[in-house]
Amino acid sequence: MATRTVTFEFKRQASPEAAAVWEKFELEWRPGMNVVSAMMEIARNPVTADGRPTTPIAYDSNCLEEICGSCAMRINGKARMACSALVDNLEQPIKVEPLTKFPLVRDLQVDRSVLFENLMRVKAWVPVDGTYDLGSGPRVYPQEQEANYPLSNCISCCCCMEVCPQFNDVTGFVGAATIAQVKLFNNHPTGKVYKEERLRALAGDGGIQECGFAQNCVEVCPKQIPLTNAISDVGRDVVAQKIKDWLKS
Amino acid sequence: MATVQPAAPRPAHIVGRGPEPLRAGKGTSFLWHKLHSLLGIVPIGAFLLEHLLSNFEALKGPIAYGEQVKFLNSLPLVRVLEWVFIFLPILYHGIYGVYIWLRGKSNIVYYPWAGNWMYLMQRYTGLIAFAYIGYHVATQRFMGVSLPENPGAAFAKVQHELANPWIVAVYVIAMIAVCWHFAYGVWLFAAKWGITPGETARRRFGYICVAFGVLLAGMGLASIWAFVGPKYENAPENVPLSYQRTEIREQRTEISCICAFPANLPGAPDSQDSIVDRAL
Numbered sequence: 001m002a003t004r005t006v007t008f009e010f011k012r013q014a015s016p017e018a019a020a021v022w023e024k025f026e027l028e029w030r031p032g033m034n035v036v037s038a039m040m041e042i043a044r045n046p047v048t049a050d051g052r053p054t055t056p057i058a059y060d061s062n063c064l065e066e067i068c069g070s071c072a073m074r075i076n077g078k079a080r081m082a083c084s085a086l087v088d089n090l091e092q093p094i095k096v097e098p099l100t101k102f103p104l105v106r107d108l109q110v111d112r113s114v115l116f117e118n119l120m121r122v123k124a125w126v127p128v129d130g131t132y133d134l135g136s137g138p139r140v141y142p143q144e145q146e147a148n149y150p151l152s153n154c155i156s157c158c159c160c161m162e163v164c165p166q167f168n169d170v171t172g173f174v175g176a177a178t179i180a181q182v183k184l185f186n187n188h189p190t191g192k193v194y195k196e197e198r199l200r201a202l203a204g205d206g207g208i209q210e211c212g213f214a215q216n217c218v219e220v221c222p223k224q225i226p227l228t229n230a231i232s233d234v235g236r237d238v239v240a241q242k243i244k245d246w247l248k249s
Numbered sequence: 250m251a252t253v254q255p256a257a258p259r260p261a262h263i264v265g266r267g268p269e270p271l272r273a274g275k276g277t278s279f280l281w282h283k284l285h286s287l288l289g290i291v292p293i294g295a296f297l298l299e300h301l302l303s304n305f306e307a308l309k310g311p312i313a314y315g316e317q318v319k320f321l322n323s324l325p326l327v328r329v330l331e332w333v334f335i336f337l338p339i340l341y342h343g344i345y346g347v348y349i350w351l352r353g354k355s356n357i358v359y360y361p362w363a364g365n366w367m368y369l370m371q372r373y374t375g376l377i378a379f380a381y382i383g384y385h386v387a388t389q390r391f392m393g394v395s396l397p398e399n400p401g402a403a404f405a406k407v408q409h410e411l412a413n414p415w416i417v418a419v420y421v422i423a424m425i426a427v428c429w430h431f432a433y434g435v436w437l438f439a440a441k442w443g444i445t446p447g448e449t450a451r452r453r454f455g456y457i458c459v460a461f462g463v464l465l466a467g468m469g470l471a472s473i474w475a476f477v478g479p480k481y482e483n484a485p486e487n488v489p490l491s492y493q494r495t496e497i498r499e500q501r502t503e504i505s506c507i508c509a510f511p512a513n514l515p516g517a518p519d520s521q522d523s524i525v526d527r528a529l
Contacts (some may be wrong), residue, residue, distance in 0.1 A: 020519075041348065051492065058480075074359075077358075077359045078310070078359060078360070101267065101268060102267050103264045103267040105264065111267065112479040114267055114268055114269070115268050117270035117271075118270050118271050121270060121271045121273040122273065158341050160269075163356065163359075163360055165353045165354055165355050165356055165365070165368060166352075166353050167268060168268055168352075168353075168354050169266070169267065169268050169269075170271070170352045171268070171352050171353070172268050172271070172272070173268065174270075174271040178271070200273075200274045201271065201273035201274050202273075203274065203279040204271055204272045204273045204274045204275045204276055204279070205271075205272040205275055205276030205277075205278045205279075206268075206269070206270075206271045206272055206273060206278075207272075207273075207278075207279055208279075209278060209279045209282035209283060210278075210282070210352075211441065212349075212353055212368050212371075213364065213368070213437055213440050213441055214364050214365045214367075214368035215362070215363075215364030215365070215368075216356070216360050216362060216364065216365050219360070219362050219364070220360070225512070226448070228448070228451075229446050229447060229448060231441070232441065232443045232446035232451075233443055234443075235441050235442060235443045235446070236442055236443020237443070237448070239283065239442060239443070242279065
Protein backbone atom coordinates (compact mmCIF):
# COMPACT_ATOMS: atom_id res chain seq x y z
CA MET A 1 0.00 0.00 0.00
CA ALA A 2 1.39 3.38 -1.01
CA THR A 3 1.84 5.73 1.92
CA ARG A 4 -0.47 8.74 1.99
CA THR A 5 1.41 12.03 2.17
CA VAL A 6 0.48 15.52 3.27
CA THR A 7 1.88 18.61 1.52
CA PHE A 8 2.68 21.79 3.42
CA GLU A 9 3.97 25.18 2.38
CA PHE A 10 5.44 27.30 5.15
CA LYS A 11 6.32 30.94 4.87
CA ARG A 12 9.78 31.28 6.39
CA GLN A 13 11.65 34.34 7.46
CA ALA A 14 14.95 33.91 9.32
CA SER A 15 14.79 37.37 10.90
CA PRO A 16 12.51 40.42 10.77
CA GLU A 17 14.80 42.01 8.17
CA ALA A 18 15.25 38.88 6.06
CA ALA A 19 13.22 38.28 2.91
CA ALA A 20 10.32 35.84 3.24
CA VAL A 21 10.58 32.53 1.36
CA TRP A 22 8.15 29.66 0.94
CA GLU A 23 9.34 26.17 1.76
CA LYS A 24 7.50 23.04 0.74
CA PHE A 25 7.39 19.89 2.86
CA GLU A 26 5.92 16.48 2.27
CA LEU A 27 5.10 14.39 5.31
CA GLU A 28 3.68 10.96 5.83
CA TRP A 29 0.02 11.15 6.79
CA ARG A 30 -0.87 10.12 10.32
CA PRO A 31 -4.28 9.88 11.95
CA GLY A 32 -5.28 12.99 13.90
CA MET A 33 -2.36 14.98 12.49
CA ASN A 34 -2.48 18.75 13.02
CA VAL A 35 -0.33 21.67 11.89
CA VAL A 36 1.71 21.81 15.13
CA SER A 37 2.41 18.06 15.11
CA ALA A 38 3.49 18.41 11.48
CA MET A 39 5.96 21.13 12.44
CA MET A 40 7.26 18.91 15.26
CA GLU A 41 7.87 16.20 12.71
CA ILE A 42 9.67 18.65 10.43
CA ALA A 43 11.85 19.68 13.39
CA ARG A 44 12.81 16.01 13.80
CA ASN A 45 13.89 15.81 10.15
CA PRO A 46 14.12 19.28 8.63
CA VAL A 47 14.30 18.44 4.93
CA THR A 48 12.16 20.16 2.31
CA ALA A 49 10.09 18.34 -0.31
CA ASP A 50 12.88 18.69 -2.87
CA GLY A 51 15.36 17.06 -0.47
CA ARG A 52 17.16 20.20 0.67
CA PRO A 53 18.15 20.31 4.38
CA THR A 54 16.76 23.33 6.24
CA THR A 55 16.24 24.60 9.78
CA PRO A 56 13.34 23.61 12.04
CA ILE A 57 10.43 26.03 11.81
CA ALA A 58 10.20 28.59 14.62
CA TYR A 59 6.71 28.94 16.12
CA ASP A 60 4.98 29.53 19.45
CA SER A 61 2.93 26.74 20.97
CA ASN A 62 2.37 25.25 24.34
CA CYS A 63 -0.76 23.38 25.38
CA LEU A 64 -1.72 21.74 22.06
CA GLU A 65 -5.37 21.76 23.11
CA GLU A 66 -6.49 25.25 22.10
CA ILE A 67 -6.38 26.69 25.56
CA CYS A 68 -3.07 28.61 25.81
CA GLY A 69 -3.53 30.82 22.76
CA SER A 70 0.11 30.61 21.63
CA CYS A 71 -0.06 28.96 18.23
CA ALA A 72 -2.29 31.41 16.31
CA MET A 73 -1.18 31.66 12.66
CA ARG A 74 -2.69 31.95 9.21
CA ILE A 75 -3.54 28.56 7.79
CA ASN A 76 -4.78 28.56 4.21
CA GLY A 77 -5.21 32.30 4.55
CA LYS A 78 -7.31 32.26 7.72
CA ALA A 79 -6.17 33.10 11.23
CA ARG A 80 -6.66 30.16 13.60
CA MET A 81 -4.99 27.99 16.19
CA ALA A 82 -2.49 25.60 14.59
CA CYS A 83 -2.99 22.90 17.23
CA SER A 84 -6.67 22.51 16.45
CA ALA A 85 -6.12 22.78 12.68
CA LEU A 86 -6.56 19.12 11.77
CA VAL A 87 -4.83 18.19 8.55
CA ASP A 88 -7.76 16.02 7.45
CA ASN A 89 -10.04 19.07 7.37
CA LEU A 90 -7.67 21.25 5.35
CA GLU A 91 -7.20 21.69 1.65
CA GLN A 92 -3.72 20.77 0.41
CA PRO A 93 -1.14 22.07 0.00
CA ILE A 94 -1.64 23.49 3.47
CA LYS A 95 -0.26 27.02 3.40
CA VAL A 96 0.96 28.32 6.75
CA GLU A 97 1.94 31.96 7.33
CA PRO A 98 2.56 34.11 10.39
CA LEU A 99 -0.09 36.56 11.59
CA THR A 100 0.24 39.72 9.50
CA LYS A 101 -0.66 42.48 11.96
CA PHE A 102 2.05 41.92 14.55
CA PRO A 103 5.81 42.48 14.40
CA LEU A 104 7.51 39.35 13.14
CA VAL A 105 10.16 37.63 15.25
CA ARG A 106 11.05 34.62 13.12
CA ASP A 107 9.16 32.25 10.78
CA LEU A 108 5.72 31.90 12.40
CA GLN A 109 6.63 33.69 15.61
CA VAL A 110 5.16 37.15 16.10
CA ASP A 111 5.21 39.60 18.99
CA ARG A 112 1.67 39.97 20.30
CA SER A 113 2.58 42.00 23.36
CA VAL A 114 0.28 44.83 22.18
CA LEU A 115 -2.68 42.84 23.57
CA PHE A 116 -1.10 42.64 27.02
CA GLU A 117 -0.26 46.32 26.87
CA ASN A 118 -3.90 47.04 25.98
CA LEU A 119 -5.19 44.86 28.81
CA MET A 120 -2.98 46.82 31.21
CA ARG A 121 -4.24 50.14 29.89
CA VAL A 122 -7.86 49.21 30.61
CA LYS A 123 -6.95 47.68 34.00
CA ALA A 124 -8.27 44.27 33.06
CA TRP A 125 -7.91 42.79 36.52
CA VAL A 126 -9.67 42.50 39.86
CA PRO A 127 -7.84 44.68 42.41
CA VAL A 128 -7.26 42.57 45.50
CA ASP A 129 -3.82 43.71 46.60
CA GLY A 130 -3.61 45.25 50.06
CA THR A 131 -1.53 45.43 53.19
CA TYR A 132 -4.07 43.48 55.23
CA ASP A 133 -6.57 40.70 54.71
CA LEU A 134 -9.57 42.14 52.89
CA GLY A 135 -11.72 39.15 53.75
CA SER A 136 -13.84 37.31 51.27
CA GLY A 137 -15.20 39.20 48.30
CA PRO A 138 -18.87 39.74 47.49
CA ARG A 139 -20.82 36.73 46.39
CA VAL A 140 -21.14 36.13 42.65
CA TYR A 141 -24.44 34.45 41.91
CA PRO A 142 -24.56 31.50 39.54
CA GLN A 143 -26.59 33.53 37.06
CA GLU A 144 -23.82 36.14 36.87
CA GLN A 145 -21.18 33.43 36.63
CA GLU A 146 -23.10 31.90 33.77
CA ALA A 147 -23.23 35.23 31.92
CA ASN A 148 -19.56 36.08 32.46
CA TYR A 149 -17.99 32.68 31.97
CA PRO A 150 -17.91 32.90 28.15
CA LEU A 151 -15.97 36.19 28.40
CA SER A 152 -13.43 34.61 30.73
CA ASN A 153 -12.61 32.03 28.04
CA CYS A 154 -10.35 34.45 26.16
CA ILE A 155 -6.99 32.81 25.43
CA SER A 156 -5.28 36.00 24.16
CA CYS A 157 -4.56 34.39 20.79
CA CYS A 158 -5.17 37.73 19.00
CA CYS A 159 -7.12 36.10 16.13
CA CYS A 160 -9.90 38.69 16.60
CA MET A 161 -7.37 41.46 16.08
CA GLU A 162 -5.67 39.79 13.12
CA VAL A 163 -8.96 39.52 11.17
CA CYS A 164 -10.26 42.98 12.12
CA PRO A 165 -10.19 45.43 9.18
CA GLN A 166 -9.88 48.28 11.68
CA PHE A 167 -6.93 46.83 13.63
CA ASN A 168 -3.83 48.24 11.96
CA ASP A 169 -0.90 50.62 12.32
CA VAL A 170 -3.00 53.65 11.36
CA THR A 171 -5.91 53.29 13.80
CA GLY A 172 -4.07 51.55 16.62
CA PHE A 173 -7.48 50.05 17.45
CA VAL A 174 -7.58 48.28 20.79
CA GLY A 175 -9.31 45.17 19.37
CA ALA A 176 -12.26 43.03 20.42
CA ALA A 177 -10.46 40.90 23.03
CA THR A 178 -9.66 43.87 25.28
CA ILE A 179 -13.20 45.27 24.97
CA ALA A 180 -14.63 41.90 26.01
CA GLN A 181 -12.30 41.85 29.04
CA VAL A 182 -13.55 45.31 30.01
CA LYS A 183 -17.07 43.91 30.06
CA LEU A 184 -15.91 40.90 32.11
CA PHE A 185 -14.13 42.95 34.77
CA ASN A 186 -16.80 45.66 34.88
CA ASN A 187 -19.33 42.91 35.64
CA HIS A 188 -17.23 41.56 38.48
CA PRO A 189 -18.44 42.82 41.88
CA THR A 190 -14.89 43.65 42.99
CA GLY A 191 -13.48 44.41 39.56
CA LYS A 192 -16.12 47.05 38.89
CA VAL A 193 -14.35 49.49 41.18
CA TYR A 194 -12.37 50.45 38.06
CA LYS A 195 -15.43 50.52 35.81
CA GLU A 196 -15.36 54.25 35.10
CA GLU A 197 -11.62 54.27 34.48
CA ARG A 198 -11.91 51.36 32.04
CA LEU A 199 -14.71 53.07 30.13
CA ARG A 200 -12.79 56.34 29.95
CA ALA A 201 -9.71 54.48 28.76
CA LEU A 202 -11.74 52.92 25.93
CA ALA A 203 -12.84 56.37 24.76
CA GLY A 204 -9.22 57.29 24.06
CA ASP A 205 -7.69 57.31 20.59
CA GLY A 206 -7.72 53.77 19.21
CA GLY A 207 -10.64 53.01 21.51
CA ILE A 208 -14.00 51.36 20.98
CA GLN A 209 -15.12 54.01 18.49
CA GLU A 210 -12.75 52.58 15.88
CA CYS A 211 -14.84 49.40 15.65
CA GLY A 212 -16.50 49.14 12.23
CA PHE A 213 -18.70 46.19 13.26
CA ALA A 214 -17.50 43.96 10.43
CA GLN A 215 -18.02 41.13 12.93
CA ASN A 216 -15.00 39.13 11.74
CA CYS A 217 -13.83 38.88 15.36
CA VAL A 218 -16.82 36.86 16.48
CA GLU A 219 -16.63 34.65 13.38
CA VAL A 220 -12.98 33.76 13.92
CA CYS A 221 -12.83 33.51 17.73
CA PRO A 222 -11.73 29.93 18.56
CA LYS A 223 -13.46 30.17 21.94
CA GLN A 224 -16.77 31.51 20.55
CA ILE A 225 -16.64 34.52 22.86
CA PRO A 226 -19.66 36.79 22.24
CA LEU A 227 -17.36 39.64 21.17
CA THR A 228 -19.92 41.67 19.21
CA ASN A 229 -22.34 41.56 22.15
CA ALA A 230 -19.52 42.84 24.36
CA ILE A 231 -18.64 45.64 21.93
CA SER A 232 -22.29 46.70 21.84
CA ASP A 233 -22.71 46.64 25.64
CA VAL A 234 -19.41 48.35 26.37
CA GLY A 235 -20.05 50.85 23.55
CA ARG A 236 -23.23 51.96 25.30
CA ASP A 237 -21.46 52.15 28.67
CA VAL A 238 -18.64 54.27 27.21
CA VAL A 239 -21.10 56.73 25.65
CA ALA A 240 -23.04 56.96 28.93
CA GLN A 241 -19.80 57.49 30.88
CA LYS A 242 -18.62 60.23 28.52
CA ILE A 243 -21.96 62.04 28.69
CA LYS A 244 -21.94 61.75 32.48
CA ASP A 245 -18.37 63.08 32.68
CA TRP A 246 -19.22 65.90 30.32
CA LEU A 247 -22.29 67.01 32.27
CA LYS A 248 -20.52 66.75 35.60
CA SER A 249 -17.39 68.60 34.50
CA MET B 250 -3.38 48.99 44.83
CA ALA B 251 -1.69 47.97 41.65
CA THR B 252 -0.61 50.73 39.35
CA VAL B 253 -0.01 50.53 35.66
CA GLN B 254 3.66 50.36 34.82
CA PRO B 255 4.78 51.80 31.51
CA ALA B 256 5.46 49.01 29.04
CA ALA B 257 9.02 47.87 28.67
CA PRO B 258 10.42 49.00 25.32
CA ARG B 259 10.16 46.37 22.63
CA PRO B 260 13.20 44.09 22.39
CA ALA B 261 15.70 45.52 19.93
CA HIS B 262 15.56 42.48 17.64
CA ILE B 263 11.93 43.19 16.74
CA VAL B 264 11.61 45.51 13.78
CA GLY B 265 8.32 47.00 12.61
CA ARG B 266 6.28 48.53 15.34
CA GLY B 267 2.87 46.96 14.65
CA PRO B 268 -0.29 48.66 15.87
CA GLU B 269 0.40 50.84 18.88
CA PRO B 270 -1.47 50.16 22.11
CA LEU B 271 -4.61 52.02 23.20
CA ARG B 272 -4.02 55.67 24.06
CA ALA B 273 -6.21 55.23 27.13
CA GLY B 274 -8.43 58.25 27.72
CA LYS B 275 -6.37 60.44 25.38
CA GLY B 276 -7.35 62.29 22.22
CA THR B 277 -10.63 63.44 20.74
CA SER B 278 -11.34 60.82 18.07
CA PHE B 279 -14.15 59.33 20.19
CA LEU B 280 -16.12 62.57 19.94
CA TRP B 281 -15.58 62.91 16.17
CA HIS B 282 -16.51 59.28 15.51
CA LYS B 283 -19.67 59.46 17.61
CA LEU B 284 -20.64 62.76 16.01
CA HIS B 285 -20.24 61.15 12.60
CA SER B 286 -22.39 58.22 13.71
CA LEU B 287 -25.12 60.37 15.28
CA LEU B 288 -25.34 62.85 12.40
CA GLY B 289 -26.03 59.93 10.06
CA ILE B 290 -29.29 59.29 11.91
CA VAL B 291 -30.23 62.82 12.96
CA PRO B 292 -30.44 65.06 11.02
CA ILE B 293 -29.22 63.34 7.82
CA GLY B 294 -31.43 60.25 8.12
CA ALA B 295 -34.39 62.34 9.18
CA PHE B 296 -33.84 64.63 6.20
CA LEU B 297 -33.58 61.63 3.86
CA LEU B 298 -36.99 60.43 5.06
CA GLU B 299 -38.46 63.90 4.51
CA HIS B 300 -36.91 64.09 1.05
CA LEU B 301 -38.19 60.67 -0.03
CA LEU B 302 -41.67 61.43 1.30
CA SER B 303 -41.67 64.79 -0.49
CA ASN B 304 -40.48 63.15 -3.71
CA PHE B 305 -43.34 60.72 -3.41
CA GLU B 306 -45.69 63.67 -3.99
CA ALA B 307 -44.41 63.67 -7.58
CA LEU B 308 -46.64 60.66 -8.19
CA LYS B 309 -49.60 63.01 -7.77
CA GLY B 310 -48.32 65.27 -10.52
CA PRO B 311 -46.55 68.58 -11.11
CA ILE B 312 -48.93 70.69 -9.00
CA ALA B 313 -48.79 68.47 -5.91
CA TYR B 314 -45.00 68.28 -6.26
CA GLY B 315 -44.70 72.05 -6.65
CA GLU B 316 -46.94 72.58 -3.63
CA GLN B 317 -44.64 70.37 -1.57
CA VAL B 318 -41.58 72.32 -2.72
CA LYS B 319 -43.40 75.56 -1.91
CA PHE B 320 -44.37 74.28 1.53
CA LEU B 321 -40.79 73.26 2.38
CA ASN B 322 -39.47 76.61 1.22
CA SER B 323 -42.04 78.40 3.36
CA LEU B 324 -40.60 76.92 6.59
CA PRO B 325 -39.29 79.58 8.97
CA LEU B 326 -35.57 80.27 8.62
CA VAL B 327 -35.48 77.76 5.79
CA ARG B 328 -32.04 78.81 4.51
CA VAL B 329 -30.58 78.41 8.02
CA LEU B 330 -32.29 75.03 8.42
CA GLU B 331 -30.88 73.99 5.07
CA TRP B 332 -27.28 74.75 6.01
CA VAL B 333 -27.32 73.69 9.65
CA PHE B 334 -29.39 70.52 9.34
CA ILE B 335 -28.63 69.38 5.78
CA PHE B 336 -25.54 70.73 4.02
CA LEU B 337 -23.04 70.94 6.88
CA PRO B 338 -23.95 67.59 8.49
CA ILE B 339 -23.76 65.80 5.12
CA LEU B 340 -20.44 67.47 4.36
CA TYR B 341 -19.00 66.39 7.72
CA HIS B 342 -20.47 62.88 7.54
CA GLY B 343 -19.14 62.41 4.02
CA ILE B 344 -15.64 63.74 4.56
CA TYR B 345 -15.16 62.03 7.91
CA GLY B 346 -16.62 58.85 6.41
CA VAL B 347 -13.99 58.83 3.68
CA TYR B 348 -11.36 59.42 6.38
CA ILE B 349 -12.69 56.39 8.31
CA TRP B 350 -12.63 54.32 5.13
CA LEU B 351 -9.00 55.23 4.39
CA ARG B 352 -7.93 54.17 7.89
CA GLY B 353 -9.47 50.70 7.64
CA LYS B 354 -8.17 47.91 5.46
CA SER B 355 -10.70 45.46 4.07
CA ASN B 356 -9.74 41.79 4.09
CA ILE B 357 -12.80 40.44 2.29
CA VAL B 358 -10.55 38.22 0.13
CA TYR B 359 -9.54 36.10 3.11
CA TYR B 360 -12.67 36.48 5.22
CA PRO B 361 -15.69 36.61 2.87
CA TRP B 362 -18.26 36.73 5.66
CA ALA B 363 -21.59 38.55 5.63
CA GLY B 364 -20.65 41.21 8.19
CA ASN B 365 -17.37 41.85 6.41
CA TRP B 366 -19.21 42.32 3.10
CA MET B 367 -21.57 44.78 4.73
CA TYR B 368 -18.56 46.64 6.20
CA LEU B 369 -17.18 47.04 2.68
CA MET B 370 -20.56 47.87 1.12
CA GLN B 371 -21.18 50.57 3.72
CA ARG B 372 -18.05 52.29 2.45
CA TYR B 373 -18.83 51.97 -1.27
CA THR B 374 -22.51 52.96 -0.90
CA GLY B 375 -21.41 55.90 1.23
CA LEU B 376 -18.97 57.08 -1.42
CA ILE B 377 -21.58 56.71 -4.18
CA ALA B 378 -24.09 58.59 -2.05
CA PHE B 379 -21.64 61.40 -1.23
CA ALA B 380 -20.54 61.88 -4.85
CA TYR B 381 -24.15 61.77 -6.04
CA ILE B 382 -25.36 64.22 -3.40
CA GLY B 383 -22.64 66.66 -4.45
CA TYR B 384 -23.79 66.47 -8.06
CA HIS B 385 -27.49 66.52 -7.15
CA VAL B 386 -27.24 69.56 -4.89
CA ALA B 387 -25.11 71.44 -7.43
CA THR B 388 -27.47 70.84 -10.34
CA GLN B 389 -30.85 70.88 -8.61
CA ARG B 390 -30.33 73.40 -5.83
CA PHE B 391 -27.69 75.82 -7.09
CA MET B 392 -27.98 75.64 -10.89
CA GLY B 393 -30.81 76.28 -13.33
CA VAL B 394 -34.20 77.64 -12.25
CA SER B 395 -34.12 78.64 -8.57
CA LEU B 396 -36.85 76.56 -6.96
CA PRO B 397 -37.20 78.52 -3.71
CA GLU B 398 -38.43 81.44 -5.88
CA ASN B 399 -40.23 79.30 -8.48
CA PRO B 400 -41.52 76.17 -6.74
CA GLY B 401 -43.93 75.63 -9.62
CA ALA B 402 -40.97 74.83 -11.88
CA ALA B 403 -39.80 71.94 -9.67
CA PHE B 404 -41.38 69.08 -11.60
CA ALA B 405 -40.19 70.29 -15.00
CA LYS B 406 -36.67 70.91 -13.67
CA VAL B 407 -36.33 67.34 -12.42
CA GLN B 408 -37.97 66.02 -15.58
CA HIS B 409 -35.44 67.82 -17.78
CA GLU B 410 -32.63 66.40 -15.67
CA LEU B 411 -34.03 62.89 -16.01
CA ALA B 412 -34.55 63.21 -19.78
CA ASN B 413 -31.05 61.76 -20.18
CA PRO B 414 -31.17 57.96 -19.65
CA TRP B 415 -27.61 58.02 -18.25
CA ILE B 416 -28.69 60.45 -15.58
CA VAL B 417 -31.66 58.18 -14.82
CA ALA B 418 -29.20 55.32 -14.35
CA VAL B 419 -27.13 57.47 -11.99
CA TYR B 420 -30.25 58.39 -10.00
CA VAL B 421 -31.39 54.76 -9.76
CA ILE B 422 -27.97 53.53 -8.60
CA ALA B 423 -27.62 56.43 -6.17
CA MET B 424 -31.15 55.87 -4.81
CA ILE B 425 -30.38 52.24 -4.03
CA ALA B 426 -26.94 53.12 -2.59
CA VAL B 427 -28.39 55.85 -0.36
CA CYS B 428 -31.19 53.64 0.98
CA TRP B 429 -28.76 50.75 1.52
CA HIS B 430 -26.32 53.02 3.35
CA PHE B 431 -29.05 54.49 5.54
CA ALA B 432 -30.78 51.18 6.36
CA TYR B 433 -27.51 49.48 7.32
CA GLY B 434 -26.42 52.66 9.04
CA VAL B 435 -29.46 52.46 11.32
CA TRP B 436 -28.61 48.83 12.06
CA LEU B 437 -24.97 49.75 12.78
CA PHE B 438 -26.04 52.61 15.00
CA ALA B 439 -28.23 50.29 17.09
CA ALA B 440 -25.42 47.74 17.34
CA LYS B 441 -22.62 50.15 18.20
CA TRP B 442 -24.51 52.38 20.60
CA GLY B 443 -25.65 49.34 22.55
CA ILE B 444 -29.33 49.42 21.61
CA THR B 445 -29.17 45.85 20.24
CA PRO B 446 -26.48 44.12 22.33
CA GLY B 447 -28.03 40.67 21.80
CA GLU B 448 -27.35 38.51 18.79
CA THR B 449 -31.03 37.64 18.30
CA ALA B 450 -32.02 41.28 18.70
CA ARG B 451 -29.49 42.26 16.04
CA ARG B 452 -30.76 39.57 13.69
CA ARG B 453 -34.38 40.63 14.15
CA PHE B 454 -33.53 44.29 13.80
CA GLY B 455 -31.60 43.32 10.68
CA TYR B 456 -34.81 42.03 9.09
CA ILE B 457 -36.57 45.25 10.04
CA CYS B 458 -33.78 47.35 8.52
CA VAL B 459 -33.83 45.31 5.31
CA ALA B 460 -37.60 45.81 5.00
CA PHE B 461 -37.18 49.50 5.79
CA GLY B 462 -34.42 49.92 3.23
CA VAL B 463 -36.37 48.10 0.51
CA LEU B 464 -39.43 50.23 1.25
CA LEU B 465 -37.43 53.47 1.06
CA ALA B 466 -35.69 52.42 -2.16
CA GLY B 467 -39.04 51.34 -3.64
CA MET B 468 -40.59 54.70 -2.80
CA GLY B 469 -37.57 56.50 -4.25
CA LEU B 470 -37.63 54.52 -7.49
CA ALA B 471 -41.40 55.06 -7.81
CA SER B 472 -40.78 58.80 -7.52
CA ILE B 473 -38.18 58.63 -10.29
CA TRP B 474 -40.77 56.82 -12.41
CA ALA B 475 -43.21 59.70 -11.90
CA PHE B 476 -40.79 61.97 -13.77
CA VAL B 477 -39.78 59.62 -16.57
CA GLY B 478 -43.01 57.63 -17.00
CA PRO B 479 -45.75 58.47 -19.54
CA LYS B 480 -48.24 59.91 -17.05
CA TYR B 481 -46.79 63.41 -16.75
CA GLU B 482 -44.83 63.54 -19.99
CA ASN B 483 -43.83 67.03 -21.10
CA ALA B 484 -44.95 68.70 -17.90
CA PRO B 485 -45.33 72.49 -18.18
CA GLU B 486 -42.23 74.53 -17.39
CA ASN B 487 -44.03 76.21 -14.54
CA VAL B 488 -47.33 75.31 -12.89
CA PRO B 489 -49.48 77.80 -10.97
CA LEU B 490 -49.53 77.01 -7.27
CA SER B 491 -52.06 77.74 -4.52
CA TYR B 492 -54.08 80.16 -6.74
CA GLN B 493 -57.31 78.28 -6.38
CA ARG B 494 -56.98 78.15 -2.65
CA THR B 495 -56.24 81.87 -2.37
CA GLU B 496 -59.18 82.73 -4.65
CA ILE B 497 -61.57 80.63 -2.60
CA ARG B 498 -60.36 82.26 0.58
CA GLU B 499 -60.97 85.71 -0.93
CA GLN B 500 -64.44 84.70 -2.12
CA ARG B 501 -65.23 83.35 1.33
CA THR B 502 -64.34 86.66 2.90
CA GLU B 503 -66.54 88.58 0.48
CA ILE B 504 -69.52 86.30 0.85
CA SER B 505 -69.27 86.18 4.62
CA CYS B 506 -69.30 89.96 4.62
CA ILE B 507 -72.41 90.06 2.47
CA CYS B 508 -74.22 87.42 4.46
CA ALA B 509 -73.24 88.62 7.90
CA PHE B 510 -76.14 88.07 10.26
CA PRO B 511 -76.15 89.08 13.87
CA ALA B 512 -75.53 85.68 15.41
CA ASN B 513 -78.03 86.00 18.23
CA LEU B 514 -81.09 86.83 16.10
CA PRO B 515 -83.77 84.17 16.00
CA GLY B 516 -83.70 82.33 12.71
CA ALA B 517 -80.09 83.17 12.13
CA PRO B 518 -78.03 80.35 10.59
CA ASP B 519 -75.92 78.21 12.95
CA SER B 520 -72.74 79.63 11.68
CA GLN B 521 -71.60 81.93 8.98
CA ASP B 522 -69.31 79.24 7.65
CA SER B 523 -72.19 76.95 6.73
CA ILE B 524 -73.73 79.74 4.68
CA VAL B 525 -70.44 80.35 3.01
CA ASP B 526 -70.05 76.67 2.25
CA ARG B 527 -73.56 76.54 0.76
CA ALA B 528 -72.94 79.69 -1.21
CA LEU B 529 -69.75 78.16 -2.63
